[in-house]
Amino acid sequence: MNSKIRPLPTSDIAGPSMTASSYVTPEALRTGDPHECELSHLVSADGRFVVGIWSAEPYxxxxxxxxxYEYTRVIEGRVTLTDTDGVIRxxxxxxxxxxxxxxxxxxRVDERLMKQFVYYESDDA
Incomplete structure (x- = not known):
């Protein structure tokens, strides 16, 4: 049966099912080595909409x-975003x-980060 509803894990979400990813480009990288991993739960046919888990080491x-557009919920670790206007969150x-x-x-990933995310690639950027 091909169900259109799938429960998502809420514990032990990191593990062997995560695979290497490379969202951080060499041109954008300033410090560190992110060693990115992800687990995609849902990806649209055109690849523009993704729901998943992502982790990275400090960088x-x-x-x-x-x-x-991205929604993020931090599971573990800490991340800091500094706008070009100097606002730090x-x-x-x-x-x-x-x-x-x-x-x-x-x-900036300050401590090993694991996050759940929903991302929609936009034509608005």
Whole structure:
């Protein structure tokens, strides 16, 4: 049976089912080595809508213009986003935030980060 409803894991979400990913580009990387991993729960046919889990080791990158809409809930670790206008926001376990297309600034993983995310690649950026 091909069900259109699938429960998502709420515990032991990291593990052998996560695979290497590479959202952070070499051009954007400023410090560290993210060693990114992800587990996609749902990906649209065109690849523009993704629901999943992502993890990274401490690093920082400069984002010129964020390419989509993202909802994030931090599961573990800490991340700090600094807008190009100097506004600093830090998020830790249990915190949630959104990013809109066109955001620019520094995305810094301060402690090993694991997050649940929903991302929609946009034409608005």
């Amino acid at each position: 920082s990158e400069h984002v010129d213009s964020y390419g989509g 830090s998020f830790g376990p249990g915190d949630a935030f959104t990013i809109e297309p066109g955001w620019s600034g520094e995305y």
